[in-house]
Amino acid sequence: MLPLLRDRRFQAFWLGQATSVVGVGVTVVALPGLLLTHRSGTDFAYVLAAQAGTGAFCTIFGGVFADRYSRSMLMAVSDVLCILGVGAYLALGANGPLWALLLSAGVIGVGTGLYQPAHRAAMPQIVPGELLERANALDSATKRIGMAAGSALGGLLIATVNPEVALVVNLGTYAVSLATLLFLRLPAVTGGGSGGGIAAVFREAGEGVRIVLRNRWATAIMVQGTIQVFFLFAPNYILTAIVAAERYPKGAYGWIMTAGFVGALAGSLISGRIKAKRPGLLAMNALVPCAALPVCLVWNVPLWAFCAIAFLAWAGISTFFVFWLSALSRAFPPEVHGRVFGIEHLLTFCLDPVAKAVIPAVALAVGMGVFGIVAAVVLLVSTYAVLLVPGAIRLSTPSDAPKPPSVPTAAH
Secondary structure: OOOHOOOOOHHHHHHHHHHHHHHHHHHHHHHHHHHHOOOOHHHHHHHHHHHHHHHHHHHHHHHHHHHOOOHHHHHHHHHHHHHHHHHHHHOOOOOOOOHHHHHHHHHHHHHHHHHHHHHHHHHHHHHHHHHHHHHHHHHHHHHHHHHHHHHHHHHHHHHHHHHHHHHHHHHHHHHHHHHHHHHHHOOOOOOOOOOOHHHHHHHHHHHHHHHHHHHHHHHHHHHHHHHHHHHHHHHHHHHHHHHHHHHOOOOHHHHHHHHHHHHHEEEEEEOOOOOOOOOOHHHHHHHHHHOOOOOOOOHOOOHHHHHHHHHHHHHHHHHHHHHHHHHHHHOOHHHHHHHHHHHHHHHHOOOHHHHHHHHHHHHHHHHHHHHHHHHHHHHHHHHHHHHHHHOOOOOOOOOOOOOOOOOOOOOO
């Protein structure tokens, strides 16, 4: 990791992201602490839905803007929007009208939709190709540590002061991130302007979708992500909490989640050092322990075994993402990275809110045993089925296949 951390541009990029993630972790704890003290749980759910919905909707358009403009400046705009939204939470959280809170949540959602594709597309601009795996590994590890540290800090501030102070700290982390991004000043990849209007934005978004669809192995793995998030990863948090409360002593759910966090951190750090000739096969094999998570919902395994499986599963997930994100950066031309990562994020998590709302109820209705077995089978089948698609084993387009053409930006 030392060659990365010696680069001043990567230092700024990494510091801004690390600080911002800590702030997000603080808000994850502070926002319910603020809203649920003064409002109903229904209001809180509406706020979360507004933020998640606008974020998902704006992600693909954020990808278009990330390909048009400076990606660091787009992330800076995102930070400004999040500062405005969190500031509105502070001002309106206790007594403001619900519509104003929903509008504030929407502003933060727009900021998130702009940030995600720009952040992922900026990485190959900063880091040489031979260091991409290490950079993505460090980025993933930073997110894990930052979220954990931010959540702990948020809980401490709520316990010792109040949620408002915790949100003020979050505003400070966005300010630090904004300063680092203004220092970074990445150039636009295409040199595109702002002309063409909304029709051009939709046209460029459609072009991004088409170039992803031409790359069959990438499309297959994105669909795989949609399936696995829906059947396993999204509802797993809720179902694991239910099962842990029924079987184990108080605090067991926290131990299972902590084991998963430590596993994800270990997977991020180790995978950055691995050089694989068939990275797709390695990435899919790394996901196999995830199939044991729903099995733990079926059989009454000891708590230590549940924790061990959570460790291995999340280590595998982190390993998968390091190789997957690095492969996407290499497989597509830089001028479409924003749209590619925007589409990837949208496809992977588009059904996340639906799954969290629907699948736990379905699992309780049909029985945890039936659901656990179905989820395990779906995960295993979807994991290895993608390897039948040419290019998936190596996470690259076969040499005898036609390369997807670059996607031109609309005339400005």
